[in-house]
Amino acid sequence: MSARRVAAVARRIVSQFRHDRRSIALLIVAPLVVLSLVGALWGQTQNATPQVAVATDRTPAAIADRLVASTAIHGQKLSFDEAQSRMREGKLDAIVWVEGTTLHVETEGSDPIRNGSTAGAVQRALAEALGSLGSAAPKIELSQLYGGTDYTLLDYLAPVFVAFFAFFFIFLLSAVAFLRERTSGTLERLLATPLRRGELVLGYLIGFSVFALLQAVVIIAFTVFVLKVQYRGNLATIFLVEAVMVVGAVSLGLLISAAARNELQAVQFVPLVLLPQVFLSGFLVSLEQLPSVLRPISYVLPLTYANEALRAVMIKGFALTDPLVLRDLGILALFALVLAIGAVASIRREVA
Amino acid sequence: MPWRSLPSRRANITHVSPAAAVEATDVRKRFAQIEALAGLSLSIHEGEIYGLLGPNGSGKTTFIRCLGGLLRPDAGRLAVFGVAPRVAVSTGRIGYMTQAPALYAELTVDENLRFFAALQGVTDVERRIEQSLRTVDLLDRRRSVVATLSGGMRTRISLASTLLHDPRLLLLDEPTVGVDPVLRRDFWAHFRGLAEKGVTILVSSHVMDEAARCDRLGLIRGGVVLAEGSANELVARAGTEDLESAFLALAEAKA
Numbered sequence: 206m207s208a209r210r211v212a213a214v215a216r217r218i219v220s221q222f223r224h225d226r227r228s229i230a231l232l233i234v235a236p237l238v239v240l241s242l243v244g245a246l247w248g249q250t251q252n253a254t255p256q257v258a259v260a261t262d263r264t265p266a267a268i269a270d271r272l273v274a275s276t277a278i279h280g281q282k283l284s285f286d287e288a289q290s291r292m293r294e295g296k297l298d299a300i301v302w303v304e305g306t307t308l309h310v311e312t313e314g315s316d317p318i319r320n321g322s323t324a325g326a327v328q329r330a331l332a333e334a335l336g337s338l339g340s341a342a343p344k345i346e347l348s349q350l351y352g353g354t355d356y357t358l359l360d361y362l363a364p365v366f367v368a369f370f371a372f373f374f375i376f377l378l379s380a381v382a383f384l385r386e387r388t389s390g391t392l393e394r395l396l397a398t399p400l401r402r403g404e405l406v407l408g409y410l411i412g413f414s415v416f417a418l419l420q421a422v423v424i425i426a427f428t429v430f431v432l433k434v435q436y437r438g439n440l441a442t443i444f445l446v447e448a449v450m451v452v453g454a455v456s457l458g459l460l461i462s463a464a465a466r467n468e469l470q471a472v473q474f475v476p477l478v479l480l481p482q483v484f485l486s487g488f489l490v491s492l493e494q495l496p497s498v499l500r501p502i503s504y505v506l507p508l509t510y511a512n513e514a515l516r517a518v519m520i521k522g523f524a525l526t527d528p529l530v531l532r533d534l535g536i537l538a539l540f541a542l543v544l545a546i547g548a549v550a551s552i553r554r555e556v557a
Numbered sequence: 558m559p560w561r562s563l564p565s566r567r568a569n570i571t572h573v574s575p576a577a578a579v580e581a582t583d584v585r586k587r588f589a590q591i592e593a594l595a596g597l598s599l600s601i602h603e604g605e606i607y608g609l610l611g612p613n614g615s616g617k618t619t620f621i622r623c624l625g626g627l628l629r630p631d632a633g634r635l636a637v638f639g640v641a642p643r644v645a646v647s648t649g650r651i652g653y654m655t656q657a658p659a660l661y662a663e664l665t666v667d668e669n670l671r672f673f674a675a676l677q678g679v680t681d682v683e684r685r686i687e688q689s690l691r692t693v694d695l696l697d698r699r700r701s702v703v704a705t706l707s708g709g710m711r712t713r714i715s716l717a718s719t720l721l722h723d724p725r726l727l728l729l730d731e732p733t734v735g736v737d738p739v740l741r742r743d744f745w746a747h748f749r750g751l752a753e754k755g756v757t758i759l760v761s762s763h764v765m766d767e768a769a770r771c772d773r774l775g776l777i778r779g780g781v782v783l784a785e786g787s788a789n790e791l792v793a794r795a796g797t798e799d800l801e802s803a804f805l806a807l808a809e810a811k812a
Contacts, residue, residue, distance in 0.1 A: 207678075209675060209678065210675065210676055210678075212675075213672055213675030213676055216672075216675075217661070217664070217668070217672045220664055220668050221661060221663055221664060224663040224664060224702070225663055389659065389662075390655050390656075390657050390658075390659040391659045391660070391661060393622075393627060393655055393659065394653070394655055394659035395676070396626070396627055397625040397626060397627055397646060397651070397653035397655075398646065398673070398676040398677055399646065399647040399648070399649060399676065399677060399678065400676045
């Protein structure tokens with residue numbers, strides 16, 4: 206293993222990027238554009254007050270008055286049937302009525318996120334109503350172990366976006382770069398020099414890690430200072446998780462380039478590699494909510510562990526020495542090692 | 558004459574006897590259904606220009622890639638300066654110029670040459686880059702991005718990149734394909750200059766008029782050497798007018 210030859214390959218990758226300004230721009234600008242969109246979309250807490258009808262024909266008048274008076278909801282008094290038809294027209298989020306000691310809440314239900322916030326608002330309204338009635342109101346105090354009521358959806362999603370962008374761009378760029386190396390004849394030229402295959406792969410890993418970390422710095426700075434995402438935990442730990450994940454992403458890119466014959470085919474591998482990681486790595490749906498059939502798949506996806514580790518560090522403020530973070534880092538390192546060995550093996554001198 | 562000779566690091570080494578630079582004995586290589594090399598035997602002396610002549614698909618490139626350590630022969634013995642090709646490659650004794658110029662188009666000439674020099678462990682990088690570029694008369698394009706160069710210029714840069722580490726054996730796979738007549742003449746003048754300094758050169762070609770410029774020729778077809786000798790010897794042996802008809806006569810005699 207010659208450090209000089211590894212450095213030569215890494216330096217060449219960096220030079221190629223420097224000449225290819227457009228790729229750098231995409232690497233940095235594309236995530237910021239997407240994050241800005243996500244920020245605008247999910248950055249505000251959902252505080253649209255729901256439209257709620259209290260069914261007067263089924264609810265004691267005292268309770269109905271106080272529910273309608275609550276600021277947590279836009280309350281109005283309607284008959285049950287009238288309320289039903291209003292909800293079908295899309296003008297109501299929920300109908301409330303009381304039977305005996307049971308409070309019924311019927312929500313519109315077509316939008317799960319809105320559904321949840323409506324239920325919460327009704328709960329708050331009822332607490333207010335019962336409290337002002339002086340009856341034995343169950344005092345509801347909301348608190349959270351992690352995050353906080355002021356956390357928006359973006360705060361929870363930011364860590365996984367950081368991991369996803371690094372993985373996606375670095376995987377794609379390294380796959381295409383190495384494919385060009387294979388198809389343009391430069392790989393053959395390289396293999397007819399003292400350069401060893403392991404040195405070539407290591408040079409690629411180092412060269413691409415430079416850009417992955419550059420991207421991570423920009424993304425994290427952007428989310429912290431522009432989107433005001435709330436992070437806890439140590440930045441160095443975040444970068445360490447990123448770096449280990451990126452080594453796996455580059456190696457996977459090199460591996461895929463062995464299976465593709467041209468750049469178009471390489472791009473077609475992107476959804477195959479990426480979509481399972483989007484759906485099954487805890488990005489959109491938490492692992493506990495996944496159907497048991499799919500769960501084994503999520504355990505073999507690198508992004509699953511990167512997401513878990515980054516969430517632990519960024520939201521829960523776990524330190525590098527926390528067993529969960531160490532375990533995830535170890536698994537990511539194992540992925541990186543196996544994929545890198547696979548990448549070396551995929552470079553055969555016998556290229557027909 | 559734009560070509561200036563490339564000073565060699567081994568200029569003072571005298572060659573006592575014409576030792577074998579390449580020794581191939583019954584080399585065989587099969588790809589699925591095709592037997593690319595079917596028991597090829599030849600030997601190339603140190604310091605000579607050896608022309609590997611044959612039609613497309615005769616096994617020229619396969620043989621050159623075996624010598625460059627890119628393919629492993631299925632059977633037979635293959636030695637470059639007495640060692641296995643891969644060993645000769647990793648000790649910097651071989652320079653391999655691929656059929657198509659293998660350069661990084663988005664990098665400058667200087668960046669390309671610096672990269673290959675580093676891979677070969679060249680120590681006096683500045684001087685070697687300058688010398689190699691002067692050799693192919695492109696010193697003034699050192700800062701140019703390769704993508705902006707013409708095809709002929711790229712071929713010359715490709716040659717310069719194989720000369721950086723002062724190899725003892727140059728493998729040139731059809732180096733003059735797509736090169737204009739003037740440049741081709743210059744290339745050959747330069748090959749001759751290198752050979753005079755003791756560099757062994759293996760050139761593959763399917764152009765017969767280039768063959769006369771080689772010291773010795775190997776006529777290859779179907780993965781075997783049909784005949785070996787200087788151009789004059791081969792013509793005399795076949796009893797024909799020129800090399801082209803000699804090749805055809807020798808090929809038919811063998812078949």
